[in-house]
Amino acid sequence: MADYTLNCRGMQCPGPIMQLFQQMKASQPGDTATISVTDMGFKKDIEAWCRKTKNELVSLTEDAGVITAVVRKG
């Protein structure tokens, strides 16, 4: 199981979910991606994205304006 890191800080909507989508497309089921984002809309977006794309949101944290999500490919 691989873990990928995506730094999407400073990127505006829809950049982060597009990056994550591309990464997940290239990943195997069970692989995880850790994505860090500064776009404030991402917190709600990632929940909707995971629900729609059937990927698992493992964790979602926010620290000093940076939102970090860990997503496992379903």
Next chain:
Amino acid sequence: MSENQKTIIVFSGDLDKAMAAMIIASGAAAMGNEVTLFFTFWGLNLLRKPESVKVKKNLLEAMFGWMMPRGARRATLSKMHMGGMGTAMMKYVMKTKNVNTPEELMHNAQEMGVKFIACSMSMDVMGINPEELIDGVEIGGVATYLGSADEANVNLFI
């Protein structure tokens, strides 16, 4: 009907509206959707190549060609354009805030597999030839749009 298909009619060629359409389109593609954009009327200008293409046109068609913006790069705001000042200010602010330009958004949308369809009737009326459009654009009519719209669960008109 499929939950995984979306269509947008891109009627407006305004910068702000084009951006909204492109962001929704790429976002939908990133959610795993098949997205079709149908460009008609003023929206067609967004698909034009930024450079002038040598094609035979009659006087009216040539005039239309000169008066309308060539490509997304030359699109202007629907409000506060103020003779170009407002649009320039908006573009500057968006650049400092790391927002993609409409051209970049369109390119990214195509990379994500969003389909671009140019309305053949608008092309005819405005005298726009297929050679004047950016790469990767298909040409179709209302039936093409309706065929996609029938199968989609979100259809927007922007």
